[in-house]
Amino acid sequence: GAGVSQTPSNKVTEKGKYVELRCDPISGHTALYWYRQSLGQGPEFLIYFQGTGAADDSGLPNDRFFAVRPEGSVSTLKIQRTERGDSAVYLCASSLLAGASGGELFFGEGSRLTVL
Amino acid sequence: QQQVKQSPQSLIVQKGGISIINCAYENTAFDYFPWYQQFPGKGPALLIAIRPDVSEKKEGRFTISFNKSAKQFSLHIMDSQPGDSATYFCAAQPIFSGGYQKVTFGTGTKLQVIP
Numbered sequence: 001g002a003g004v005s006q007t008p009s010n011k012v013t014e015k016g017k018y019v020e021l022r023c024d025p026i027s028g029h030t031a032l033y034w035y036r037q038s039l040g041q042g043p044e045f046l047i048y049f050q051g052t053g054a055a056d057d058s059g060l061p062n063d064r065f066f067a068v069r070p071e072g073s074v075s076t077l078k079i080q081r082t083e084r085g086d087s088a089v090y091l092c093a094s095s096l097l098a099g100a101s102g103g104e105l106f107f108g109e110g111s112r113l114t115v116l
Numbered sequence: 117q118q119q120v121k122q123s124p125q126s127l128i129v130q131k132g133g134i135s136i137i138n139c140a141y142e143n144t145a146f147d148y149f150p151w152y153q154q155f156p157g158k159g160p161a162l163l164i165a166i167r168p169d170v171s172e173k174k175e176g177r178f179t180i181s182f183n184k185s186a187k188q189f190s191l192h193i194m195d196s197q198p199g200d201s202a203t204y205f206c207a208a209q210p211i212f213s214g215g216y217q218k219v220t221f222g223t224g225t226k227l228q229v230i231p
Contacts, residue, residue: 004159033219042122042205042221043160056218091159104150105219107159 002026004108006092012114013082021077021111025094032075033105034067035091043091049075082115089113119143120208122222129229135193137225139206142187146208151180151191152221154203160221163204164191196229203227 005024013019025032030051035043045059049069057067064082069075079086089112093105121140129135141149150165166173166180166189173180179192193200206222 035221040224042120042207042223043219045218045220048218093159104162104165105152105160107161109157109159 004092004094004106006090006108006111008111009109010112010114012116014116015082015084017082017115019079019082019113021079021090021092021113023075023077023092023094023108025073025075025092026106027073029094029096029106030072031095032069033093033095034075034077035093035107037089037091037110039088046077046090079113082113084115087113087115119146119220120206120222122206122225124225125223126226127228129193129196129227131196131198131229131231133196133229135191135196135200135227135229137191137204137206137227138188139190139222140186140188141208143208143210143220144187145210146220148209148211149180149182149189150207150209150219151178152205152207154205154224160205193227196227198229198231201227201229 007022032049034046037043047067048056052072064080067077089110091110093107095105123138151163152160153163154160164175164178166182168184177194182189203224203226205224207219209219
């Protein structure tokens, strides 16, 4: 399909391990976002990319979290030394900037991370 | 700091009834207010959105009412249907004043429409 694709859909890991979550945005969308959604909560902003650069990483909770988008398309969210509190659904979204659409975000189905 | 407050947390409505979800914001830089609908196991999807230069926007059974002076907005779902059962998130963005489109979400309202 032509939507936002996220892999893996589910990831179970042990405390202290390293995890990578991948997002493939809609073709042509220059803006890419990572959000984290805990159970029963709204999505919480982590980081925003405009092209290859992180325009706003103010939502990353600490330096264990890092994200890249080297070619301005696919993005990878990297979590080092995972902790049980990192367990959540990690959502990726993409959008076109400005225009009549008014900035609609198109979300993937998320990667559910469980840290044991 | 919770910048967008949403209520109620959950809502049960009979089929054909009106569902009302309320939100309030604090940051006056917000200038675009979308509502997203999320079904279990899926990502949120845009339902309807409003800019603060209008007080109401209607799309089918869904209406947003906006009160700029009170910094409040609400979603009304008319003739609610079981297929509307989902979690609804209000959100706010500083599109035209912030230079980019960071979306701040409310905490969500889980709507259940019973036959």
